[in-house]
Amino acid sequence: MTSFSIQSFGCRVNQAEAFEWADTLQSHGLVYRSDSWRSDIVLVNTCTLTSRADRDVRHFLNKIGRKNPEARVILTGCYSERFLDDFQKNPRVWQVFRNDEKENLPYRILAELGFRAETAIKPFRSRALIKIQDGCDFRCSFCIIPAVRGKSVSLPEEKIMEQVRNYTKQGYREIVLTGIHLCSYGTDRPEEDSLVSLLQRMEKIEGLGRIRLSSLDPRFLNRKLRDVITHSPIVCPHFHISLQHGSEDILRRMGRKIKVEDYRLILDDLRQKSPYAALGADLIVGFPGETENDFESLVGFVEKSPLTYFHVFTYSQRPGTPAARWKQVGERTKKERAARLRELSERKSGQFRKGMVGGVWEGIIIKKKEGTAQILTSNYVSVHVSPCVAVERERVQVKITQSEGIKTRGQIID
């Protein structure tokens, strides 16, 4: 039996694509292996968001060349998109697919291998991911994504509904909706295919567990969308917002076209409407020209805000983006500022989880090993439970008993 593995770098959209390919390849006869060093086919979904991402991809490809030289290597994604010609000529690469060929990728592989047999599907992950939108129509001055993913494109509502029904039937209790710019969902389609109508239609799907939304752009988080995501019985109370910065000057130079005051209103409204929601943010430190004052504005804003955690990225020069030509902040300064923000994020996350101790929360078992389980609550807290007799992907009620440092413990309530 021909085996395959998938190495997905970068964002949730890449993960959602990998999730769908694993499903399709298995349902046509290939055997999924989580170990790339021993699979016959290694499918690599690459990322080029930062120079670190580029390095990780190159490192992985070299390692495959050493540890699994006989493997058929298939490349796709944003890094290979930038170097298509080179990879097409590279004898160590069996196939390269552009980003706009991803939809047919598994079928073209199957056709090359002549596969038609049915086999049992081994879950690729405990939560299902669906890419509902791709590309982006914005041009933030630091971002390379529009150059490698193209304009915003939405999946037809009917196709998404069908996928959600299928994954619900397959036993997935949580489905993550992803997009390069999720809030742009429907803006490229004639009919009123907005995120709001999509979520409202999903509420009627029988047996549906819960829906988690990936990153949301605050510029699109209008009152109507905020009302729906905070009151819908299916949407997880976990909102991850792409803030990027908290200094007016930096936001202007990033091309974000939003004011810090707007952020404050949106975050306060989400907190007021959903008291126990996890509120997360993407933040960039060390953006060209970021002064000590800009950085202190950012720290001051997030410290006072109801945010419960943030993902901190150090600015990375991306070829062809405007900001790459501007005066850069020193690497040491970037590192120091990132460390300070990450420490603040841990503190806020610790306070948030401490506030949940004693409460009972709805959760899903996302990992199970020798009688110990990791449960993800609807508001995005990872809880360790031992002993645990329930199985992976099962929906449970978990009582949080303790939260110290980064670890939160609990017990399952029948």
Ligand code: SF4
């Ligand atoms: S909104 Fe800006 S940061 Fe986000 S993908 Fe588009 S260009 Fe990049």
